[in-house]
Amino acid sequence: MNGFSVTSLTTLCSSISSRAVSSAAEANSLAGFLDGGDQRVLQLALVSSALEQLRCHTAQLEEALDVATAISERLRAVLARSLAACEDAMGALHKQLMNLQPGDGGKSDSSFLVAHGGFLMTYGQLFAYLVDVLSLGERGQQDLRLDSPAGNYMMEQAETATRLAANSREILPDSGTAGSSTQPPIDEQDALVKTTNEPPPYSISTSVAPTSPSVPQVENPSGRPKGFSFTHSLKALASGLRSKPDPFVSALCHAVTLGDDRQVAGLISQGTNVNGRNEAGDTPLKCAMLSDQAGAARLVLAAGAEATNSSWSELPPLFQAASMGSLQVAKVLLDSGASIHSKAISGQPHFVEVVAKGNVPAVRFLLENGADANTMAITGQVVIAQAAKDENIELVDLLIQHGANVNATDIIGNPILATAVESGNIDMIELLLKKGGNVNARTYIGTSILEHAIAKKRIDIAKQLLAGGANVGATDVHSQPILINIIRNPHLNDDEKISMIRLLLDKGADPDVTDRIYGLPAICHAVEMHSAAVVDEMLRYGAKTKVRMLAGQTLLTYAIDVYQRDQVNVLLGHGVDINEVDGLNRTPLMLALLRVDYNLTKVLVDYGADATAKANKGAVDFVKALQRNDLLDLLGLVEGSSARRESNVSSVPEPAAERSQSPPPIYEAAIGKV
Numbered sequence: 001m002n003g004f005s006v007t008s009l010t011t012l013c014s015s016i017s018s019r020a021v022s023s024a025a026e027a028n029s030l031a032g033f034l035d036g037g038d039q040r041v042l043q044l045a046l047v048s049s050a051l052e053q054l055r056c057h058t059a060q061l062e063e064a065l066d067v068a069t070a071i072s073e074r075l076r077a078v079l080a081r082s083l084a085a086c087e088d089a090m091g092a093l094h095k096q097l098m099n100l101q102p103g104d105g106g107k108s109d110s111s112f113l114v115a116h117g118g119f120l121m122t123y124g125q126l127f128a129y130l131v132d133v134l135s136l137g138e139r140g141q142q143d144l145r146l147d148s149p150a151g152n153y154m155m156e157q158a159e160t161a162t163r164l165a166a167n168s169r170e171i172l173p174d175s176g177t178a179g180s181s182t183q184p185p186i187d188e189q190d191a192l193v194k195t196t197n198e199p200p201p202y203s204i205s206t207s208v209a210p211t212s213p214s215v216p217q218v219e220n221p222s223g224r225p226k227g228f229s230f231t232h233s234l235k236a237l238a239s240g241l242r243s244k245p246d247p248f249v250s251a252l253c254h255a256v257t258l259g260d261d262r263q264v265a266g267l268i269s270q271g272t273n274v275n276g277r278n279e280a281g282d283t284p285l286k287c288a289m290l291s292d293q294a295g296a297a298r299l300v301l302a303a304g305a306e307a308t309n310s311s312w313s314e315l316p317p318l319f320q321a322a323s324m325g326s327l328q329v330a331k332v333l334l335d336s337g338a339s340i341h342s343k344a345i346s347g348q349p350h351f352v353e354v355v356a357k358g359n360v361p362a363v364r365f366l367l368e369n370g371a372d373a374n375t376m377a378i379t380g381q382v383v384i385a386q387a388a389k390d391e392n393i394e395l396v397d398l399l400i401q402h403g404a405n406v407n408a409t410d411i412i413g414n415p416i417l418a419t420a421v422e423s424g425n426i427d428m429i430e431l432l433l434k435k436g437g438n439v440n441a442r443t444y445i446g447t448s449i450l451e452h453a454i455a456k457k458r459i460d461i462a463k464q465l466l467a468g469g470a471n472v473g474a475t476d477v478h479s480q481p482i483l484i485n486i487i488r489n490p491h492l493n494d495d496e497k498i499s500m501i502r503l504l505l506d507k508g509a510d511p512d513v514t515d516r517i518y519g520l521p522a523i524c525h526a527v528e529m530h531s532a533a534v535v536d537e538m539l540r541y542g543a544k545t546k547v548r549m550l551a552g553q554t555l556l557t558y559a560i561d562v563y564q565r566d567q568v569n570v571l572l573g574h575g576v577d578i579n580e581v582d583g584l585n586r587t588p589l590m591l592a593l594l595r596v597d598y599n600l601t602k603v604l605v606d607y608g609a610d611a612t613a614k615a616n617k618g619a620v621d622f623v624k625a626l627q628r629n630d631l632l633d634l635l636g637l638v639e640g641s642s643a644r645r646e647s648n649v650s651s652v653p654e655p656a657a658e659r660s661q662s663p664p665p666i667y668e669a670a671i672g673k674v
Helices: 006-031 039-067 073-098 104-136 139-147 150-165 186-197 232-234 246-257 263-267 284-291 294-303 317-324 327-335 350-356 360-368 383-389 395-401 416-423 426-434 449-455 457-468 484-486 494-506 522-528 532-540 554-562 565-573 587-594 598-606 614-626 627-632 641-651
Strands: none
Touching: 006 039, 006 073, 039 073, 039 104, 073 104, 073 139, 073 150, 104 139, 104 150, 139 150, 232 484, 246 263, 246 284, 246 294, 263 294, 263 587, 284 294, 284 317, 294 327, 317 327, 317 350, 327 360, 350 360, 350 383, 360 395, 383 416, 383 627, 395 426, 416 426, 426 457, 449 457, 449 484, 457 494, 484 494, 484 598, 494 532, 522 532, 522 554, 532 565, 554 565, 554 587, 565 598, 587 598, 587 614, 598 627, 614 627
């Protein structure tokens, strides 16, 4: 990771998680002691739920950072900026909660709580999105995900939430007056301690316990009464106001857990609170879900147990029961009117959360009872895309069986088949192809899925795609044929190229396909890439040799121009026309003679080069002028040359190659790549 350490980021995550826990506890404490009709009670509850959601997503982000194999520079900057902004806002929120006063004006307090509640929810969603980005193993893909419409939307939402939170009114008193409070007398401080340590006797009465004597207030220079803060007063009285669990509720929960419907009915008839909580904090309905007691669940629901939940972070009872495997209770909840299409306050369908957890039985139950297999998350991604990314084959199969689109795309526009190719999951690819996945679909950057597999050097997957009907004649986003892209791919070695070429040609690809820019056939690209093995493979599949290179050379004269002797031998072995004159009015024998290359001349003569051809006259005259009788002997222009030719071969040393001053242009140069 270029020397970069994630420690600074994970430290911020740990700090945010810690602040979330302490701030949630403070919000819950305050909400418990405000008047029930105060609108801030609900707002504090929402803030508490948002804090819990943020804590969960931050923990997931910290874990993702620890295992990340790559983090792009851009993603690193986004993470650092977002985490720092969140930690700063969390510190401000905790300070404000610690100094919340009931007499400061509920409206301004509410504005602050609403702004920070929205901030917490937005950053929870942002961190969840960043976890998804971190899971991408390549930095380029991470940057593309950040630049996607969903990424831009998340960043804009985070900036807006940060601005609103920063502009909300601060509740904390001025520092100049906060420290001027007069401490209560020692005896009254003792009275407070005693009040905290000795709560009033437990009573099931619904009347409010009397408050402890108020602490004397002392006027400060500004004329404003000062004393210990309202929050501290509430904490001092917490034990006195907080009731113990109702024993009847505990008994009801126990009967529900055992499935003793008769006892449950009896306790309900005696007026037991069906929405109360036992020592573990569970309601009777929650106990029914934990033990899958359908009869007991039906009884408490009929008695008024709450079957819905408005929390930002907690799933409603229906989805909790399904996720727990308590399908009988889940069915009772459905019969009691619970909605299978319910959404969280954020707008996220609860079904999305169940799918994200990979709980196949729960998803099956919900689908069989009306959930939409094409449900979309608030990010715009359908649930099957997440299941495919998680490589949950059973879940993907289940969703398809219930109508999910097998050709759905993920949040950046990749078909789920491309996602399976990216992960290399053979079984997932087989399932998607079997279920009708479009094997010729294109990735979000415009490449075909087949080309994507080839680029990853996965010949096994390429075979699978071709068996599924992939188009061997497909082109890339620039309309270049896949065959030519393979030949010119600098990241594939000769063996890999040959395997891919055989795969395509065996499936019917055209060996004479041409590029879309200059019309050069594939064999020309093979010769230009200086790979005799690839040239040989193309010729084995019948590639035509009566073609011209970009500057007009024949395949043979080009190979001689660039000193590729191995290619010369391969081309001659496949029977190219050795006397063909190229577009520059040259023959292979002419080039060999002008280079005074004895060995090349002999090879060409052995394959039938005609020294008497009109195009070769100038080269022959040149050799005569040099008085190179050995070459003239090879050409049969010296008396008795045929008899001496074999004896002269071993005695003539190979001359050093003389490179031309102006080599012919190659493909890259012609199209401006070099």
